[in-house]
Amino acid sequence: MIKDITIGQYFPGDSPVHKLDARFKIVITAIFIIMLFSADNFISLGAALLFFVLSFAVSKLPLKLILKSMRPIVPVIVITSLLNLFFIDGVTVISIWKINITQQGLRTSLFMIIRLIALISGSSLLTYTTSPITLTDAIEQMLKPLEKIKFPAHELAMMMTIALRFIPTLIEETDKIMSAQKARGAELDSGTFIERGKALIPILIPLFVSSFRRAEELALAMECRCYNGGEGRTKLKVLVSGGSDFAALCTAILFWCAVLLLNVYTYL
């Protein structure tokens, strides 16, 4: 169950998308998200989707991966679409008891489903094709100008790196503790809400204890290596941007323009 969480998992590869400069990838993902929200009708949304499909095809990731990243947000999608379906006024299509399903409701809810799915898969494409370390490196570089106003860019990036670095470790640890408590007869997936909450105690306490232990050990190890923050620190791998990065950025901007232009169909 816990292994199904794939958000933020890097899927190594050698595609042009993998090779793009991470800073550009972050910007392009942001543009893609803006694109999705600036789309007003199905045609312009289609243009945004086309951009995603193309990037996905170039990335050579297995389709299964995207479907897997979708699993945790299925409840959100279902709830949003149901709310939209039942609570938007307009021309009634079907009427059951007191509930009316309207044409507008159907349209909005379908629109929302597509938008949400595209949003999640688009952003997971970024994390699938970029290793967490590169990603935080890129964020650090992008925040660097803010250091002039005393914004702790390096510290923030370091915290993110550490947090990301420990996600798999903690997942593994949780898995292990869950197995150990299951072996002692813990029932984790049945019972009432309160019983389930109580069943979490044997998992959360050891998890907290070991997280604190790890944090302490890591702090000590960093201090032993004379870590003292970002000042004067150089990088082993310096991010470089080239022609292909700018080409990708231009493509994203072009698609965005296309989306904005296609929005006119809404008002025709």
Add this chain to the structure above:
Amino acid sequence: MMIKTEKLTYTYSQGTPFEKTAVNGVDLEIEEGTLVGIIGHTGSGKSTLIQHFNGLIKPTSGKVFIDGEDIYDKSVNIRDVRFKVGLVFQYPEYQIFEETVFKDIAYGPKNMGLGEDEIKERVMQTAELLGISPELMERSPFELSGGQKRRVAIAGVMAMRPKVLILDEPTAGLDPKGRAMIFGQIRDYHEKSGSTVLVVSHSMEDVADFAQKILVMDHGKKFCYATPPEVFARAEEISAIGLSVPQVTKIFSLLREKGIDIRTDVYTVPFAVKTIKEYLEKEGQLP
């Protein structure tokens, strides 16, 4: 037959670049009441294999029978299997969570739905067996030393009195004294309860010392399952798959290489002494 597997195979992260077959077509039969040592180097599939025995991981293919019952059959309640097969994980002290030592050991028996008196009797008896003194019972387990914590965690599983007890590297990270203590207590438990006990270890020396049968794993496959003399008679093959044989066994192999006609299936020090004496007597070098 207490534990039986048929062509047991398990593949991690199937369908991704991280795919790895940890257990590969293992056929195994372990008789009731045997004290088994499982050895193999890191990544040989030992830990994955044992997690199949109490239904924690579902085999990719193949079957597992405990006490003649296919535990992955739909009609079987997996929780009952877990009470029948107790599993102590590596570094079990990290699963401790209760306020007192007593409560932590009682967690398993409580989950079994036993009565207060029965739980108390079991907890105290197991604590005694593992040398956890009664005055520790009301202390917080987090205040104990590493070795004590380890024994509390092991007691938590033993107190469930499973028909099969499996321990994954129970002595990892302990000093020699702590190691000897835990191995002695495991042996005591085996003698007193008569249950089947499986101990995973990567130290041949430890396993040779106490196991009645040894299962050697190599790259997810069963290399052999036999008695210690049978296993150590194959010392060369064992070394070839990257496992070290006990130091005494090494000495006897070297003696044989030097042209001395002596048996090589020696794996404990007392037996080595006996063998050398016999050899010297035969050669007429002892009065």
